Amino acid sequence: MIVMKFGGTSVGSAERIRDVAQLVKGYQKSQPVVVTSAMTQITNQLEEMARLATTGNRKRVIAKKLAAVKAVHDTAITGLQLDPTAEANLREIIDSKIAILGNILKSVTSLGELTPRGRDLILSFGERLSIHLVAAALNAQGVPAIAVNATDFLVTDDTFNDAQPLLTISKKKAQKLLMPLVQKGTVPVVTGFIGATRDGVTTTLGRGGSDFSGTILGYCLDADEVWIWTDVNGVMTSDPRVVPAARTIERMSYEEASELSYFGAKVIHPRTMIPTAELGIPIVIKNTMNPEHPGTQITPNGDAAAKGAKALTLMKDLAMITIQGKGMRGVFGTASRVFDTMAAAKVNVLFISQASSENNITIVVEKAAGQVATRVLRQAFASEVRAKRIDFVEYHGGVSLIAVVGTGMRQHVGMAGKIFTALGNGDVNVIAIAQGSSELNITIVVESNEDAKALQCIHDALYNTKGKK
Numbered sequence: 001m002i003v004m005k006f007g008g009t010s011v012g013s014a015e016r017i018r019d020v021a022q023l024v025k026g027y028q029k030s031q032p033v034v035v036t037s038a039m040t041q042i043t044n045q046l047e048e049m050a051r052l053a054t055t056g057n058r059k060r061v062i063a064k065k066l067a068a069v070k071a072v073h074d075t076a077i078t079g080l081q082l083d084p085t086a087e088a089n090l091r092e093i094i095d096s097k098i099a100i101l102g103n104i105l106k107s108v109t110s111l112g113e114l115t116p117r118g119r120d121l122i123l124s125f126g127e128r129l130s131i132h133l134v135a136a137a138l139n140a141q142g143v144p145a146i147a148v149n150a151t152d153f154l155v156t157d158d159t160f161n162d163a164q165p166l167l168t169i170s171k172k173k174a175q176k177l178l179m180p181l182v183q184k185g186t187v188p189v190v191t192g193f194i195g196a197t198r199d200g201v202t203t204t205l206g207r208g209g210s211d212f213s214g215t216i217l218g219y220c221l222d223a224d225e226v227w228i229w230t231d232v233n234g235v236m237t238s239d240p241r242v243v244p245a246a247r248t249i250e251r252m253s254y255e256e257a258s259e260l261s262y263f264g265a266k267v268i269h270p271r272t273m274i275p276t277a278e279l280g281i282p283i284v285i286k287n288t289m290n291p292e293h294p295g296t297q298i299t300p301n302g303d304a305a306a307k308g309a310k311a312l313t314l315m316k317d318l319a320m321i322t323i324q325g326k327g328m329r330g331v332f333g334t335a336s337r338v339f340d341t342m343a344a345a346k347v348n349v350l351f352i353s354q355a356s357s358e359n360n361i362t363i364v365v366e367k368a369a370g371q372v373a374t375r376v377l378r379q380a381f382a383s384e385v386r387a388k389r390i391d392f393v394e395y396h397g398g399v400s401l402i403a404v405v406g407t408g409m410r411q412h413v414g415m416a417g418k419i420f421t422a423l424g425n426g427d428v429n430v431i432a433i434a435q436g437s438s439e440l441n442i443t444i445v446v447e448s449n450e451d452a453k454a455l456q457c458i459h460d461a462l463y464n465t466k467g468k469k
């Protein structure tokens, strides 16, 4: 059995959805189970409507946006060229879901308040709609298919917006619900991204979470492989939108893929590898628009013999905070106090570096958390500042973090030197650099306005791509 997950672009129009149906048809013998994202941009639109619903009287703007979401699906239905009965059925399903969504948005607008639970319910509609279009397209190709809402088997905790799956109970339910379908040759078309608590309240797995749904399902059904179909030729040495010379990575390990996605490579959700790691199920990343391309294989050990870097990632628009002062030298535990303070404020630290002179500590956090982080650090170190052991706690917005990732970097000497030289030659100013304790990555902080150039310089130096496209 193969679980096949399709991303938003892959189901972004009638034409794309018909291609997906053709693709799945070609793998009918492998007992495919389909997981799909919302159509492209729909989740963003839902998020925007949810936001608008809490900011005063925006009923008309919301109604317009809802009509636009409906129109995207209506246009796609027309383009699917179904037989009249199938088309009428599909329109009825979509209309009724849009009506329910409209009512939810109205309630939120009246209340003027949106809880994380309410937000998850609104965001879930993208996938609740798309499954029906994909299932109808498959049926039209003569492949028996049925739309399945993951809330019927994927049980999660109640961390709304970022829920964790409860795998044991989900597995039981998934087997019971889906195996009979698979065995009789019906393709389940399952909503990505969403689940439900034990009480049946809708949750989401975090933005981009349909990849995670794919591997959760792979785990639950003990699939042979999980294929993640997207809009690029697999995981590449860098984001091809920023580095046009980026190349496909043939093989990588779970560990490398996790590290890469943790540092911002959007191609896979950071938690995707967790469920498959237990069973060693391979994950394959492939391009719906170029299905012949082999893509990337993600396996427990990847390409163990490979040396050097696997890939470069970029996280934009972050904030950097520097704690500076000669009095910090030799004072035990400053770094751990920084961590404790951040943990208490629930701020995730993406990067930390302490200069060898011990005169300063630099941390990088999400921009949205930057102001809070600076304020709590100033409070935490107030007495040191008064005693002049610390000169200042300084905030600097607009930095980016580049990570060079790969297990082959563990024994690789001279990597940092190579990176520095490349950036020096490219005239890029390096603000800070650190090596992760796992030795799986080197991270570099640069000004955001120089990040693309920095990424290209490092890519050219590590992969010999200067002048190549």
Ligand code: ADP
Pocket: 006, 007, 008, 009, 010, 037, 208, 229, 230, 231, 232, 234, 235, 236, 237, 238, 239, 240, 241, 264, 265, 266, 267, 268, 311, 312
């Ligand atoms: P999907 O909708 O299929 O889930 P996403 O937009 O979430 O697709 O992820 C695919 C995108 O990830 C690509 O279009 C690409 O721009 C971006 N990306 C970032 N880093 C990488 C990388 N290292 N390799 C491939 N794609 C990457």
Ligand code: ASP
Pocket: 007, 008, 037, 038, 043, 044, 126, 192, 193, 206, 207, 208, 209, 210, 211
């Ligand atoms: N539709 C969801 C999102 O846009 C989940 C996904 O596409 O992976 O975040």
Ligand code: MG
Pocket: 007, 208, 211, 266, 267, 268, 269
């Ligand atoms: Mg994605």
